[in-house]
Amino acid sequence: MIAALAFYVFAAILIASAVMVVTSRNPVHSVLFLILAFFNAAALFLMAGAEFLAMILVIVYVGAVAVLFLFVVMMLDVDFAQLREGFQRYAPIGAAVGGILFLELVLVLGAWQFSGDAAGLRLSPIPGEVSNTQALGRVLYTDYVFLFQAAGMVLLVAMMGAIVLTHRPRVGTRRQDIATQLAREGAVDLVSVPARTGLGALGIMRRLPPAPKPAKQVEHHGAHADADHDGHGHGGHH
Numbered sequence: 001m002i003a004a005l006a007f008y009v010f011a012a013i014l015i016a017s018a019v020m021v022v023t024s025r026n027p028v029h030s031v032l033f034l035i036l037a038f039f040n041a042a043a044l045f046l047m048a049g050a051e052f053l054a055m056i057l058v059i060v061y062v063g064a065v066a067v068l069f070l071f072v073v074m075m076l077d078v079d080f081a082q083l084r085e086g087f088q089r090y091a092p093i094g095a096a097v098g099g100i101l102f103l104e105l106v107l108v109l110g111a112w113q114f115s116g117d118a119a120g121l122r123l124s125p126i127p128g129e130v131s132n133t134q135a136l137g138r139v140l141y142t143d144y145v146f147l148f149q150a151a152g153m154v155l156l157v158a159m160m161g162a163i164v165l166t167h168r169p170r171v172g173t174r175r176q177d178i179a180t181q182l183a184r185e186g187a188v189d190l191v192s193v194p195a196r197t198g199l200g201a202l203g204i205m206r207r208l209p210p211a212p213k214p215a216k217q218v219e220h221h222g223a224h225a226d227a228d229h230d231g232h233g234h235g236g237h238h
Contacts, residue, residue: 007047014040031070038062052133 017037024030038061045054130138140148 003047007044010040010043010047014044027073028070031066031073034069035062035066038066050132052136 014037017033017040020033021030021037024033038057042054042057042062045051045057
């Protein structure tokens with residue numbers, strides 16, 4: 001009962017967070033809802049007995065991919081209002097592509113047939129003598145080792161292609177040539193200066209600070225006016 005209740009709770013939160021990833025207007029909120037969806041999917045994997053896939057989902061996708069998306073979205077100064085301007089213009093094309101994908105999913109699910117051993121495998125998905133991680137390692141590195149290596153090569157080629165397309169040669173940019181800098185001679189001269197002589201022995205004189213400006217004399221117009229008034233007053237008296 002508790003396991004079934006936990007399954008429905010995690011599944012409901014997973015579906016709700018997945019819907020919010022698509023419908024959120026703020027891309028930062030979309031990435032946060034994506035992280036929440038990863039955590040709930042990892043909980044479902046744990047309930048199914050696939051602890052290796054649960055840890056991979058948390059460590060790789062949440063700890064690296066989703067956090068990287070979050071930092072990229074937060075650091076890039078993207079004008080999202082400008083990106084939404086062409087939404088109505090490209091909406092019919094997006095609807096057509098979505099309809100084609102939905103039709104393909106319907107055709108795939110309609111032609112799906114379960115094997116005769118599916119019921120028994122569903123009851124015991126993990127061998128009894130080994131753990132889930134060991135069983136998954138045996139399958140990947142024995143039965144599907146060539147496909148696993150081919151998938152790694154495809155990812156490596158994709159990464160190299162992205163690096164080549166990103167780092168294009170730019171005309172007019174200045175680059176630091178360390179080999180040329182180290183090969184220069186006479187760039188630095190070592191001079192032996194006697195003790196307690198200072199830079200004056202080399203003819204390098206320190207610039208003296210500027211002389212302080214004299215204080216401005218403030219004329220007391222009121223005092224001069226009073227003195228003149230007194231003088232005129234005494235002269236008139238005499």
